[in-house]
Amino acid sequence: MSEPTGVIHDIGYRHYDGVRLGRRHATVALAVHSLRGIFGLGRTIRAKIIPFLIVGVMMLPAVVSIAVMALLRQKVMAYTSYGSIMQAVLAVFLAAQSPYIVAPDLRFRVLPLYLSRPVTLWDYVGAKLAAMITAMFLLLAVPLTVLYIGELVVDLPDPVKTGNYLAAMAGAAVSALLLSCIGVAIASFTPRRGLGVASVIAFYLLTSAVSTLVSATMESVNNYTASGWALMINPFFLVDAAVHVGLFGADASSPVVYPSGGGAVALQLLLVVVLIALSVIALVTRYRKAAAR
């Protein structure tokens, strides 16, 4: 008699005796998981709409610029002004996605599960921050790179602006670092996602409105130094002034002249570092409290 086919055997419980990787593997896995989640990968269709819409909008100026370069043989914009022109879109992305990576874990109390594993609280916070920073960087760096490749391919009579491209990439890295730290820190204070989105967008609107308003007022009374400094309240212009203009000597992408000179640039860079440090301290304090619950 032949063996019966299609029988389900209860093989019982099997122990796992394969490799067990360490903390670093877990931290990287968490960062990758979060990064995928930010772009809605591995999530529902609804979660993909906003990130992909924003990525599309971010690509638009690059595509249009390439088309203009090809057809009219003319440069449209400097790489370094890309971030400042698209700042509202970047801010919306930050506001929409940074609460996603921190709020659900707090709200649905998944955090204790992570902490009952080898990863420490700081691995967790680091992985989440790394994911957001990478996402923000990609969001700006990909269109910049596409534009750069476009410029190479179109082959304009002017020399290719590689220096300006590299300055813009450095700026993208710094702004990703600064904005992600601020965004995630603000978002981590509420376990409710909607509230997190509102807080981050409010932060951006407030800083951009206040900086424009104060800057314009100062300009009207002919105080140009104060006007330039007022613009630094907006994190996008701060990075533009500190990195693009200050470190790489590119042209400013704001209508107002930035405070310049070695001292001013050093102060702007210090401001960037202080803002990042403050955000990280806020995050650490927040999570120390959350972990104690």
Added chain:
Amino acid sequence: MTILATEGLTRRFPRVTALDQLTVNVGPGVTGLVGANGAGKSTLIKILLGLLDPSAGKAQVLGMDTTTQGPEIRRVVGYMPEHDCLPPDMSATEFTVHMGQMSGLPRTSARERAADVLRHVGLYEERYRVMGGYSTGMKQRVKLAQALVHDPRLVFLDEPTNGLDPQGRDEMLALIRRIGTEFGISVLVTSHLLGELERVCDHVIVIDGGKLLRSSSIADFTQTTQTVTVEVEEGRQALAARLTELGETVVEHGRSLLVQVRAPETFDTLRDAVCDLDLCLVRMEQGRQRIEDVFKEPVSRESADV
């Protein structure tokens, strides 16, 4: 072999002392940790996971010190919390795979283990759906699966039967028993119901107000907790009177009677008494006593002696 041991373990919070000079030794198998809410069960688990430092004393899990070797302990220990901890927009499979990776499993191994473990806890087709729509029973199963996904040597289950209906409770308890015997994973399970732990544990530890009340093997417990709950439609007083007359110990408990089981004959006496009085028997159930009931009596007796 000792799975976990504590010595003079004390944990003080600004306003309460959660654990007070707790010294216990736990061997392999299924161990129940019983105590009322706020007795210090969850604090003990946090200390054992190395997430909370004790104020005094020390604890060892699988031979590792909790204050210095926390990460090493958490690598080989599983934890199922009491509260909800599942993100509603993920499927059980994805979530369990992710948690397996968090425990240090490579992605492919995590996938295999997740499929295995979800099958063992009894989740089949529904594991591909998002967890937001799960029933409490299914959620408890996923919580258990994530604690087992990395094949730990010891699992801490904090109130695994919380919120389950009687059938769900029975299934969960059977599963816990299987984990301890068939899977060969030691279990520390907490509950505030001694009755249900009796059925699955080899050893029971009772704590109250952070102090050790009792630690003994299950055999010692069964005698003290053998009661049967009887509910009749009418004539509760008459039945109580008759049983007392026949030498049984009866306590009225709301709409039902708690009868202490002296010997198997008690059941016969009970049956005969109900028949003789021609009463309508609604329910007869082996007692699921609350821990407070069991330990109130000896304590009050002791204090009366003083």
